[in-house]
Amino acid sequence: MTTLPMPADLPEPAINPNAQVVLAKRYLQKGPDGEPTEDARSLFWRVATAIAAMEAHYDKSPFTPEALARAFYDLMTGMRFLPNSPTLMNAGAPLGQLAACFVLPVGDSMEEIFDAVKFAALIHKSGGGTGFSFSRLRPKKSRVGSTGGVASGPVSFMRIFNTATEQVKQGGTRRGANMGILRIDHPDILEFITCKERENELQNFNISVALTERFMQAVEKGEDYDLVDPRDKRVVGSQNAAEVFSLLVRKAWESGDPGIVFIDRINRDNPTPALGEIESTNPCGEQPLLPYEACNLGSINLSVFFDPEAEDGIDWKGLTETVHLAVRFLDNVIDASRYPLDQITEMVRANRKIGLGIMGFADLLYLLRIPYDSTEALSLAEKVMETIQGEARSASKTLAAERGPFPAYAESVFGKRNLGPYRNATTTTIAPTGTLSIIAGCSSGIEPLFALAFSRHVMDGEKLVEANPHFVAAMQEAGAYSESLMEEVTRKGSIAHIGMLPEELRDVFVTAMDIEPVWHLKMQAAFQKYTDNAVSKTVNLPNKATKEDIREIYWLAYELGCKGVTVYRDGCKAGQVLCTGEGG
Numbered sequence: 001m002t003t004l005p006m007p008a009d010l011p012e013p014a015i016n017p018n019a020q021v022v023l024a025k026r027y028l029q030k031g032p033d034g035e036p037t038e039d040a041r042s043l044f045w046r047v048a049t050a051i052a053a054m055e056a057h058y059d060k061s062p063f064t065p066e067a068l069a070r071a072f073y074d075l076m077t078g079m080r081f082l083p084n085s086p087t088l089m090n091a092g093a094p095l096g097q098l099a100a101c102f103v104l105p106v107g108d109s110m111e112e113i114f115d116a117v118k119f120a121a122l123i124h125k126s127g128g129g130t131g132f133s134f135s136r137l138r139p140k141k142s143r144v145g146s147t148g149g150v151a152s153g154p155v156s157f158m159r160i161f162n163t164a165t166e167q168v169k170q171g172g173t174r175r176g177a178n179m180g181i182l183r184i185d186h187p188d189i190l191e192f193i194t195c196k197e198r199e200n201e202l203q204n205f206n207i208s209v210a211l212t213e214r215f216m217q218a219v220e221k222g223e224d225y226d227l228v229d230p231r232d233k234r235v236v237g238s239q240n241a242a243e244v245f246s247l248l249v250r251k252a253w254e255s256g257d258p259g260i261v262f263i264d265r266i267n268r269d270n271p272t273p274a275l276g277e278i279e280s281t282n283p284c285g286e287q288p289l290l291p292y293e294a295c296n297l298g299s300i301n302l303s304v305f306f307d308p309e310a311e312d313g314i315d316w317k318g319l320t321e322t323v324h325l326a327v328r329f330l331d332n333v334i335d336a337s338r339y340p341l342d343q344i345t346e347m348v349r350a351n352r353k354i355g356l357g358i359m360g361f362a363d364l365l366y367l368l369r370i371p372y373d374s375t376e377a378l379s380l381a382e383k384v385m386e387t388i389q390g391e392a393r394s395a396s397k398t399l400a401a402e403r404g405p406f407p408a409y410a411e412s413v414f415g416k417r418n419l420g421p422y423r424n425a426t427t428t429t430i431a432p433t434g435t436l437s438i439i440a441g442c443s444s445g446i447e448p449l450f451a452l453a454f455s456r457h458v459m460d461g462e463k464l465v466e467a468n469p470h471f472v473a474a475m476q477e478a479g480a481y482s483e484s485l486m487e488e489v490t491r492k493g494s495i496a497h498i499g500m501l502p503e504e505l506r507d508v509f510v511t512a513m514d515i516e517p518v519w520h521l522k523m524q525a526a527f528q529k530y531t532d533n534a535v536s537k538t539v540n541l542p543n544k545a546t547k548e549d550i551r552e553i554y555w556l557a558y559e560l561g562c563k564g565v566t567v568y569r570d571g572c573k574a575g576q577v578l579c580t581g582e583g584g
């Protein structure tokens with residue numbers, strides 16, 4: 001891989017101390033002695049040049065690789081846009097695997113199951129996360145023809161994937177993450193729903209139940225529904241839908257697991273049904289993919305586009321330009337990435353899916369003084385995402401004119417309806433941005449702040465203390481800032497009950513726990529409306545929330561067209577990742 005010489009006038013990236021810690025631990029390339037061989041500036045230049053170099057493959061490119069490298073460098077170091085972690089870690093570096101999201105098929109044979117275990121290990125080593133549907137596996141206690149024994153079923157095989165994940169420390173970067181999905185009509189569904197009820201069980205898995213519309217209708221009507229053997233589609237039993245739904249709700253109330261995905265809705269949005277059916281998503285749920293498909297993500301930091309001079313406070317022109325450059329970046333990532341399996345390379349190159357999303361949304365709301373739990377915030381969410389989706393599609397069309405449409409275009413829904421051509425089968429996804437948001441110094445994804453000031457445990461027990469800068473500035477501006485106030489805020493996380501502060505500020509500077517659960521869900525749905533793939537969002541519930549609250553959230557998600565839901569009731573699990581002094 002060639003790296004262009006670093007221009008002398010390349011500005012230093014403006015990164016905060018937290019970002020420094022994160023970069024040094026996991027992102028900077030290291031020599032044989034474990035010492036970093038690059039700094040933040042050379043990291044971003046490495047990534048910018050490796051991704052811009054792909055431009056040379058295309059005759060009609062309006063950019064030279066040099067000019068584009070500089071544009072990509074400014075894009076990232078201005079914290080307007082960051083690609084997903086594997087791209088920052090591996091672009092222009094020996095590993096060269098740049099995607100965060102993979103889905104692998106798990107077939108109903110020993111060979112296929114253990115192939116999937118091996119493939120997952122290779123992906124984890126490169127920093128990617130894997131999703132699997134276990135729905136094709138024969139149920140527990142089925143006959144095994146070749147041995148005369150009995151099958152152990154999906155859940156017991158999941159433990160093998162879990163253990164393998166535990167053992168593969170990802171090339172010194174990150175420990176693997178998995179999504180395990182089982183269809184609601186699989187005969188082992190009850191065992192699956194309860195498989196994480198013991199603490200520490202299947203720790204390297206997020207699990208979700210794939211709900212069908214048929215099942216949801218059976219719940220509504222109080223009817224039974226069929227359990228089906230995946231091998232021959234024979235009906236082998238039935239269950240009361242409402243009872244199973246109640247069990248799902250109860251388990252989510254107890255521990256947050258399992259989540260749910262609406263698999264029919266996901267497949268209605270499958271842009272290439274001719275290439276297969278979607279059975280699973282990536283680990284955090286925002287990226288439904290076909291078996292053997294991978295996707296690279298990237299996120300725009302909205303807080304940077306706050307413009308106090310603009311009529312509505314947002315620099316829409318700057319945002320639009322950023323979307324166009326980001327789409328070119330992500331399309332180039334596909335060419336620059338080396339995938340661990342030929343089947344994956346083939347699938348990725350056929351569909352060329354990318355997932356452009358956002359982070360810093362809660363920060364933007366703070367800056368605009370709009371409460372997260374307001375209809376104004378929902379309208380803003382729709383407007384922002386409609387713009388990003390529209391511009392991302394237009395950028396993908398521009399690339400198609402330069403480079404040709406994605407190879408599976410003709411047989412895709414776009415090709416069939418003459419809607420393109422596009423360069424990418426999908427362009428938008430909203431990721432959690434767990435570490436990206438630390439690097440960019442903004443709020444993560446579309447989530448509200450967890451706390452206005454808090455201590456954050458990152459990687460190997462390190463602890464970082466942070467106060468939201470927009471909150472601090474607003475307190476100073478209002479003349480309310482004091483050390484004792486900040487101490488109280490760090491203890492409580494929220495200012496909802498600090499009566500001496502003006503009400504307008506208490507309304508605007510809300511945190512996840514101050515927000516009624518239904519607003520979390522409405523926000524997710526507002527973003528989903530203009531997102532090709534899915535939206536990563538946790539619906540936070542207070543500890544006192546009831547199972548009935550969760551049931552309502554699930555139904556609302558179904559009715560509002562979400563592709564899945566994850567709820568989390570405060571304090572229901574030990575060792576929360578983020579914690580306030582009192583809460584955690």
Ligand code: ADP
Pocket residue numbers: 083084085086100101102124127128129130174175176177282283284285286297431432433434435436437
């Ligand atoms: P980041 O901010 O590090 O780029 P996100 O928090 O946005 O990552 O997560 C995006 C996706 O990256 C996840 O849905 C998952 O597919 C993958 N991912 C995240 N964390 C891990 C991990 N520890 N191991 C493997 N994959 C991960």
